[in-house]
Amino acid sequence: MVAYLLRRLGQSLLAVxxxxxxxxxxxxxxxxxxxxxINPEATERQRLEVMERMGLDRPLWEQFWxxxxxxxxxxxxxxxxxxxxAMSVILQRLPATMELALFALVLAIVxxxxxxxxxxxxxxxxTGRGIMAGSILGFSLPNFWQGLMMILIFAVFLxxxxxxxxxxxxxxxxxxxxxxxxDGLKHxxxxxxxxxxxxxxxxxxxxxxxxxxxxxQDYIKFARAKGLSYRRVVLVHVLKNIMIPVxxxxxxxxxxxxxxxxxxxxxxxxxxxxxxxxxxxxxxxxPVIVAYLMLIVFLFVLINFLVDLLYSVLDPRVRLAxxxxx
Amino acid sequence: MTDIPNPTxxxxxxxxSPLRAAMLDFAASPLAMIGLFVMVVMALSAIFAPWIxxxxxxxxxxxxxxxxxxxxxxxxxxxxxxxxxxxxxxRDMLSAIIYGLRMSLMVAVTATLCALAIGMxxxxxxxxxxxxxxxLIMRVVDLQLSFPAILVxxxxxxxxxxxxxxxxxxxxxxxxxxxxxxxxxxxxVERQRDYIAAARGLGLGHxxxxxxxxxPNTLPPLIVVATVQIAQAIALEATLSFxxxxxxxxxxxxxxxxxxxxxxxxSGAYWISVYPGIALLVAIIAxxxxxxxxxxxxxxxxxx
Numbered sequence: 001m002v003a004y005l006l007r008r009l010g011q012s013l014l015a016v017x018x019x020x021x022x023x024x025x026x027x028x029x030x031x032x033x034x035x036x037x038i039n040p041e042a043t044e045r046q047r048l049e050v051m052e053r054m055g056l057d058r059p060l061w062e063q064f065w066x067x068x069x070x071x072x073x074x075x076x077x078x079x080x081x082x083x084x085x086a087m088s089v090i091l092q093r094l095p096a097t098m099e100l101a102l103f104a105l106v107l108a109i110v111x112x113x114x115x116x117x118x119x120x121x122x123x124x125x126x127t128g129r130g131i132m133a134g135s136i137l138g139f140s141l142p143n144f145w146q147g148l149m150m151i152l153i154f155a156v157f158l159x160x161x162x163x164x165x166x167x168x169x170x171x172x173x174x175x176x177x178x179x180x181x182x183d184g185l186k187h188x189x190x191x192x193x194x195x196x197x198x199x200x201x202x203x204x205x206x207x208x209x210x211x212x213x214x215x216x217q218d219y220i221k222f223a224r225a226k227g228l229s230y231r232r233v234v235l236v237h238v239l240k241n242i243m244i245p246v247x248x249x250x251x252x253x254x255x256x257x258x259x260x261x262x263x264x265x266x267x268x269x270x271x272x273x274x275x276x277x278x279x280x281x282x283x284x285x286x287p288v289i290v291a292y293l294m295l296i297v298f299l300f301v302l303i304n305f306l307v308d309l310l311y312s313v314l315d316p317r318v319r320l321a322x323x324x325x326x
Numbered sequence: 327m328t329d330i331p332n333p334t335x336x337x338x339x340x341x342x343s344p345l346r347a348a349m350l351d352f353a354a355s356p357l358a359m360i361g362l363f364v365m366v367v368m369a370l371s372a373i374f375a376p377w378i379x380x381x382x383x384x385x386x387x388x389x390x391x392x393x394x395x396x397x398x399x400x401x402x403x404x405x406x407x408x409x410x411x412x413x414x415x416x417r418d419m420l421s422a423i424i425y426g427l428r429m430s431l432m433v434a435v436t437a438t439l440c441a442l443a444i445g446m447x448x449x450x451x452x453x454x455x456x457x458x459x460x461x462l463i464m465r466v467v468d469l470q471l472s473f474p475a476i477l478v479x480x481x482x483x484x485x486x487x488x489x490x491x492x493x494x495x496x497x498x499x500x501x502x503x504x505x506x507x508x509x510x511x512x513x514x515v516e517r518q519r520d521y522i523a524a525a526r527g528l529g530l531g532h533x534x535x536x537x538x539x540x541x542p543n544t545l546p547p548l549i550v551v552a553t554v555q556i557a558q559a560i561a562l563e564a565t566l567s568f569x570x571x572x573x574x575x576x577x578x579x580x581x582x583x584x585x586x587x588x589x590x591x592x593s594g595a596y597w598i599s600v601y602p603g604i605a606l607l608v609a610i611i612a613x614x615x616x617x618x619x620x621x622x623x624x625x626x627x628x629x630x
Contacts, residue, residue, distance in 0.1 A: 259477040
């Protein structure tokens with residue numbers, strides 16, 4: 001188990017380093033950052049001065065070590081726009097994004113699993129087919145379009161919910177959160193559903209496939225033969241067995257949810273990291289872009305690692321296979 | 327087998343070529359035929375946009391600012407009917423949508439074809455040579471596929487900047503890995519077949535065996551993936567343009583049209599955003615319907 005964990009940890013580190021190199025190539029080797037930093041009318045002398053101050057006159061490999069050393073210390077430079085450290089600008093926005101993503105994740109599970117189980121139990125009925133058709137739509141329609149339609153229906157025509165922004169926040173564990181007061185919650189409903197729809201479609205498919213497979217197993221027949229009610233078999237035996245793939249995939253998807261939040265946050269003007277990224281791209285605020293990139297890569301790798309861990313805890317077969325291999 | 331079957335009916339059955347049989351199978355689904363019909367109509371109107379649209383939406387001399395923000399169905403000063411309304415510049419939305427569709431399809435199809443070519447070459451190479459080449463290529467593919475497409479595309483565009491060519495490059499880089507993986511999968515199976523050994527035994531070169539013998543036999547699953555990926559490319563391009571990092575404002579695609587109408591959505595001028603959205607939706611669904619049916623037709627395991 002320890003050997004396995006160390007090997008996974010090594011792979012994760014390699015992935016982070018690979019991304020750091022790619023980002024370095026993208027930002028430093030393609031195009032000179034100075035061109036963006038200084039006034040285009042600056043003289044050649046001023047240009048050289050700035051390059052010297054930033055260390056851009058040194059050989060590329062030396063620059064790489066400086067960049068890499070700074071990365072290790074979590075130093076991504078100062079944001080051109082906010083004048084603060086790029087990482088702290090992003091970290092200020094992190095809670096808003098995380099709250100949205102987690103809320104969406106909960107929605108995806110709470111609605112996705114039951115719908116998927118129903119579709120799996122009754123695959124050939126109108127309900128079952130309807131659920132699957134809905135999930136195909138959830139997959140293939142662009143996320144931003146779904147968001148716009150939700151704004152049009154619920155904010156413009158019906159006027160039930162606000163069209164964007166974060167609303168009121170409450171202090172909670174040193175962070176400002178929306179879910180503890182009604183106004184904040186109202187602002188969060190539409191963006192969270194928007195972010196959840198795609199994942200919900202995924203959960204429905206997983207739960208449906210899992211249910212169909214599990215229902216054919218002997219232990220289900222045995223449980224029924226033993227006299228357990230249909231209700232109990234579905235709620236305990238089926239549900240427990242389909243949760244492994246659902247949890248694994250959803251854990252992996254938390255990272256992609258944070259990435260997809262870029263779209264949702266832009267549509268709903270939600271003040272999170274994703275909107276910050278788009279704003280930074282539009283303002284050419286490179287330190288923030290690089291910091292966001294490295295943070296999201298780190299999150300991805302971390303999530304993958306944790307899911308692997310969780311997987312081996314949840315599924316005894318994985319754990320035993322590793323023990324057997326040692 | 328007690329009696330020898332009469333050769334004539336067997337010959338007759340063979341008279342239907344595999345392509346024709348696949349086409350007949352495809353036509354069996356009315357839904358897929360509708361999808362195909364919509365796809366063809368959209369592709370034709372995109373290609374012939376300059377000749378069929380009521381006005382050229384980007385020729386300022388044809389626009390009348392008096393006609394701005396008109397709801398669908400209203401009549402212009404010149405007596406023309408704006409079936410889908412006009413935008414704040416007095417632009418006919420129907421014309422703008424057809425031009426937008428032209429842009430969206432052009433970007434998506436170009437990107438898909440380029441990605442297909444690169445992915446195919448990489449996948450075949452990986453499967454044919456195996457060993458280190460295979461490991462190297464597939465590691466890159468795995469690393470890339472572990473990040474969501476939208477994120478990779480955003481990063482690339484953040485580095486490359488705006489522009490039609492840049493969007494195409496980003497889409498190609500995002501997509502090639504899917505094709506590489508698909509081709510490698512089927513090529514690994516085909517490589518073990520005798521005809522490959524025979525071709526090598528005849529003294530044919532690696533390139534010839536790879537592209538003339540191995541490649542054609544890996545095409546069916548690739549066609550299915552490519553169809554679905556065109557829809558994905560359209561959706562991704564629309565999303566990027568909506569976010570403002572895609573195509574430039576002078577050559578809007580459907581995504582950018584939707585983004586432009588977004589600010590008017592809240593004031594009730596829904597048509598500027600909604601109709602391009604519906605066009606986008608119909609295109610994506612039509613392509614997916616065709617792709618689904620192709621998957622059923624071309625998958626030998628599902629063959630009756």
